[in-house]
Amino acid sequence: MIRNRSRLQLRRAKSDRIDAVLIAACTHLLDPKETKAADPRLDGLCDQLTLIEQVEADIARLKTRLEHIRDQRLRDIVTADIENLKARRADELRRLIAALRSHADLARRFEVVLSVPGIGERTALAFVLRMPELGAVSREQAAALAGLAPFVQQSGRWTGETHIAGGRSRLRRSLYAAALPAAFRWNLALKALYRRLMGRGKAHAVALVACARKLLIFANTVVTRGTPWTERTAEA
Known part of the structure; x- marks a missing residue:
């Protein structure tokens, strides 16, 4: 317990x-604290962010694979796959930001987080969606x-x-x-x-x-x- x-x-x-402190606290029956209900808007937005993260992981794996390929034809194939994934990532990122900015409160939070030097759009999205x-x-x-x-x-x-x-x-x-x-x-x-x-x-x-x-x-x-x-x- x-x-x-x-x-x-x-x-x-x-x-x-x-x-x-923990042992003392566990000896008493406390009423459960009120918890804030989860924001249902974040579910779909988080799914979009997860897809972007998965695409980024795929890009990283292909770049690692490319380091061990000598045949130029095969290198061209992998390079083309990387470029396609980068284009997909950029497109999904634009879609996600547009969806987030359609909610005024999330848009305000996004812009405030984005003002911190070193935090770009990708990281600001993670803050707003992964830590409500x-x-x-x-x-x-x-x-x-x-x-x-x-x-x-x-x-x-x-x-x-x-x-x-x-x-x-x-x-x-x-x-x-x-x-x-x-x-x-x-x-x-x-x-x-x-x-x-x-x-x-x-x-x-x-x-x-x-x-x-x-x-x-x-x-x-x-x-x-x-x-x-x-x-x-x-x-x-």
Whole structure:
């Protein structure tokens, strides 16, 4: 029961203090909290986004295959398939954005998220459709939902490694894809964060996860405020 409650609340961290709080909470019968009904509009839109993600995965696989093909005729076949898939991706992306913008509230959220440097249309779609809670949760809750929150494992004298786990995998992959170019080119705050972490001897993967988490926090902040990005947002 205690473990299931911990999973339900997205609490993957483990320590004696956290365990004590969970055990105490489970000794009482609490009325279920009111939950917001799921937005039925998102189902079809998410299906369209999933198709785009699958097409992107197909493109990546064909590019890998192309690296191992020497015969020019076969290379031409695979190259043509890649170009066709790219055209399909672009067309489906246009259709999805048009469908999303037909809803005024989703369009406003999309534009606010899109104002964050380093977040393009593809990533903004993932935010709006894969995390409808954006703007209504804390930065810690947002990171946990995306599987980007660092969780410590500790019990008594034993302390394990801090790591990320769980969350919404498709959203997390979109964040990873956006974090790298954002940290190297588009977002001044993320560039500074990446350099600072690398200067401390952190591994590239660790710094990239931190940048992805920060990008998520920026998106959550602008949606909460309902205003586009400014450089002061990075200080929030």
